[in-house]
Amino acid sequence: MTVYQLRQHQQPTPLTSTVEAMGSPGGDRMGSTVHLPLMSFSDYSHSGSALRAWEEEEDTKPPRGLISVPKHTVPERSLQGVFLPCFDMLLTENSSWLLKKSEAAPPVPPCKALEQCPVINSQSLGLGLGLPSGLEGQVEECCLEQVQSMVLGEVLKDIETACILLNITPDPMEWNCGNVQKWLLWTEHLYRLPQVGKVFQELSGKDLCSMTEEDFRQRSMQCGDLLYAHLDIWRSAACMKEPCTPGDNRLHGAEESWPKADSSCSGQPIHLWQFLRELLFKPHNYGHCIRWLNKEKGIFKIEDSASVSRLWGIRKNRPAMNYDKLSRSIRQYYKKGIIRKPDVSQRLVYQFVHPV
DNA sequence: TAGCAGGAAAATG
DNA sequence: CATTTTCCTGCTA
Numbered sequence: 001m002t003v004y005q006l007r008q009h010q011q012p013t014p015l016t017s018t019v020e021a022m023g024s025p026g027g028d029r030m031g032s033t034v035h036l037p038l039m040s041f042s043d044y045s046h047s048g049s050a051l052r053a054w055e056e057e058e059d060t061k062p063p064r065g066l067i068s069v070p071k072h073t074v075p076e077r078s079l080q081g082v083f084l085p086c087f088d089m090l091l092t093e094n095s096s097w098l099l100k101k102s103e104a105a106p107p108v109p110p111c112k113a114l115e116q117c118p119v120i121n122s123q124s125l126g127l128g129l130g131l132p133s134g135l136e137g138q139v140e141e142c143c144l145e146q147v148q149s150m151v152l153g154e155v156l157k158d159i160e161t162a163c164i165l166l167n168i169t170p171d172p173m174e175w176n177c178g179n180v181q182k183w184l185l186w187t188e189h190l191y192r193l194p195q196v197g198k199v200f201q202e203l204s205g206k207d208l209c210s211m212t213e214e215d216f217r218q219r220s221m222q223c224g225d226l227l228y229a230h231l232d233i234w235r236s237a238a239c240m241k242e243p244c245t246p247g248d249n250r251l252h253g254a255e256e257s258w259p260k261a262d263s264s265c266s267g268q269p270i271h272l273w274q275f276l277r278e279l280l281f282k283p284h285n286y287g288h289c290i291r292w293l294n295k296e297k298g299i300f301k302i303e304d305s306a307s308v309s310r311l312w313g314i315r316k317n318r319p320a321m322n323y324d325k326l327s328r329s330i331r332q333y334y335k336k337g338i339i340r341k342p343d344v345s346q347r348l349v350y351q352f353v354h355p356v
Numbered sequence: 357t358a359g360c361a362g363g364a365a366a367a368t369g
Numbered sequence: 370c371a372t373t374t375t376c377c378t379g380c381t382a
Contacts, residue, residue, distance in 0.1 A: 269368090269369065269372085269373095271372080271373090272372090272373075305358085305359085316373085316374090318373090318374075320374090320375085321374085323358090323359080324358095324359085324375090324376090325373085325374060325375065325376090326374095327359075327360070327361095328360095328361090328362085328373090328374080328375080328376095329372085329373055329374075331360080331361065331362070332362095332372075332373075334361090334362090341360090345360090347358080347359055347360080347382080348358095348359075357382100358381105358382095359380105359381085359382085360379105360380080360381075360382100361378100361379090361380080361381100362377100362378095362379100363376105363377080363378090364375100364376085364377080365374100365375085365376085365377105366373100366374080366375075366376095367372100367373080367374065367375085368371100368372080368373075368374085369370100369371095369372090369373105
């Protein structure tokens with residue numbers, strides 16, 4: 001079983017990232033966290049139940065590195081000390097903001113985290129829940145399936161979001177060179193990696209997919225393996241949407257169809273005002289960096305100017321984008337009557353002239 | 357210091 | 370060609 005040690009490339013562990021980002025259904029944003037160790041997506045998705053697979057390897061040490069999933073979406077019972085094998089690509093756009101937050105707190109060393117999160121097995125589940133031994137297997141099976149499908153759903157959602165934001169298709173095989181560069185920028189942004197776009201210049205998605213992990217590492221010692229792992233997740237996800245083997249039913253609860261690459265207007269290059277709208281209508285994902293002050297009047301505030309401009313730069317493949325330039329582009333809309341400053345002018349606050 | 361306003365010119369699709 | 374990017378000067382909170 002391959003284990004990608006993605007965490008070592010990353011910032012201090014974003015253990016609570018997804019949870020904090022999602023909050024809980026009732027609006028309570030005080031989530032708690034289930035810790036998941038690290039595996040590749042293919043290991044997880046292609047093996048039916050990696051949870052079982054891992055259990056079968058009891059003599060092997062669990063992989064290092066942790067990810068988190070929102071507690072409110074996990075069956076309550078499985079929370080009792082569950083430690084699930086999974087992949088590390090649940091980190092959404094949100095989590096990169098939250099990485100910043102968690103930098104302040106001392107990172108949890110992987111080994112310590114492991115101690116805190118005992119490996120799931122019949123003992124921990126059965127005894128922990130005080131269940132008759134006969135039911136252990138069923139409960140375990142049930143929980144694992146639910147968690148598995150929940151995790152898959154999260155990953156597909158994240159990829160979906162990235163596709164909309166980047167205006168690319170979810171299948172790396174269909175990417176042109178520009179798409180590859182966008183994806184690289186995006187991944188670099190997510191994981192705070194050094195920019196390696198140049199090393200992968202002139203490569204199409206097909207080229208990328210034909211490369212081995214070693215090829216990736218040769219092009220970038222620093223983060224080649226991480227990029228390879230990330231690409232592997234996208235490939236696997238695309239494969240699941242259009243099953244490689246007919247009749248293979250791996251999706252369970254996460255069977256939404258992929259959105260069009262650009263939901264708003266396919267073909268046409270996206271305008272900045274459309275992009276801002278897209279972000280504003282995804283408060284779940286981007287509320288940290290841009291939000292409505294008054295949706296009815298179309299008044300919005302850019303909460304994190306650097307992040308919004310970075311996202312815009314990624315979308316337009318303009319790595320040098322910054323808020324100075326982005327705001328200049330916004331000001332071009334004044335004349336055109338698309339965006340203006342609200343009556344009471346405030347820093348970083350703008351208003352759509354024609355609110356939806 | 358960061359944001360704002362707008363001129364000017366280059367780049368882009 | 371329209372739009373955006375880039376660079377700029379000067380102003381303001």
